[in-house]
């Protein structure tokens with residue numbers, strides 16, 4: 001099985017993710033896959049949920065916080081600006097307070113509370129999460145490629161989604177029960193009923209959004225999750241652990257991609273430095289181990305290039321190596 005065939009045979013898998021530790025090639029593969037799919041005529045969005053986003057680096061364009069930027073026809077890239085989103089939240093809260101209490105100015109005490117809340121790390125997480133949901137729910141693209149943060153983070157998103165989900169399911173059920181009683185009391189408390197209804201609606205809305213985004217991550221039909229690794233001992237250990245965790249969260253794995261493989265042709269040259277030969281032999285050992293562990297789940301072996309992968313010509317080269325043609 002090859003990467004190209006996985007895409008050809010599973011056209012309904014429109015949410016594409018590359019997981020793995022930092023620095024192994026997730027952003028590189030995300031960009032090259034987006035490039036390939038766009039060349040095939042699909043409308044593609046590659047977006048980053050990493051506060052230390054690097055799509056700007058790889059595309060050599062400043063796209064941070066600019067929404068979806070068209071890089072080439074059909075290929076859009078977006079780096080999410082969490083701070084911007086948090087500022088919008090803050091302003092929304094201020095506006096609600098002004099409207100509700102008919103205030104012109106927010107009291108200092110409340111203002112400092114609003115600021116403190118925005119500094120919570122969870123706030124950034126939820127701002128990013130929220131924006132991802134917006135993007136996916138809007139449904140404007142054929143393919144969505146998530147340029148993921150390192151592994152732990154992705155798992156955190158998944159666990160957060162399932163916790164939220166449980167909580168909201170309970171509250172929603174309670175609210176629905178309460179509504180029956182409230183209907184009886186409605187004649188006496190018109191306004192109150194209206195308010196409770198709004199809260200219920202808001203909760204159902206949040207639940208729907210969270211379900212949409214977490215169900216995508218665990219949807220075997222629509223999601224392709226690829227694991228990136230390199231032939232090194234620590235990474236191999238890590239990858240096995242992660243595969244176990246992903247199985248636990250029922251994230252369907254489409255396969256593995258092995259990056260930074262030293263090409264065999266290097267060894268055919270005369271006078272190979274010992275340093276290089278050692279590294280090559282070390283890789284051979286771990287490549288054999290990878291074959292033993294993951295076998296035909298490995299979809300591609302990607303060579304180590306002579307330089308880093310930035311700019312469209314390098315991205316194109318990477319796409320050719322990943323999806324056929326080049327070497």
Ligand SMILES: Nc1ncnc2c1ncn2[C@@H]1O[C@H](COP(=O)(O)OP(=O)(O)O)[C@@H](O)[C@H]1O
Nearest residue numbers: 022023024025026027028303304305307308309
């Ligand atoms: N096959 C490769 N050959 C050469 N450089 C690579 C290769 N794959 C990735 N790189 C480089 O390694 C660095 C880390 O890759 P990146 O895709 O940003 O990793 P991640 O997103 O997983 O943190 C980048 O500078 C990238 O250009």
Ligand SMILES: [Mg+2]
Nearest residue numbers: 026027054148
């Ligand atoms: Mg990255």
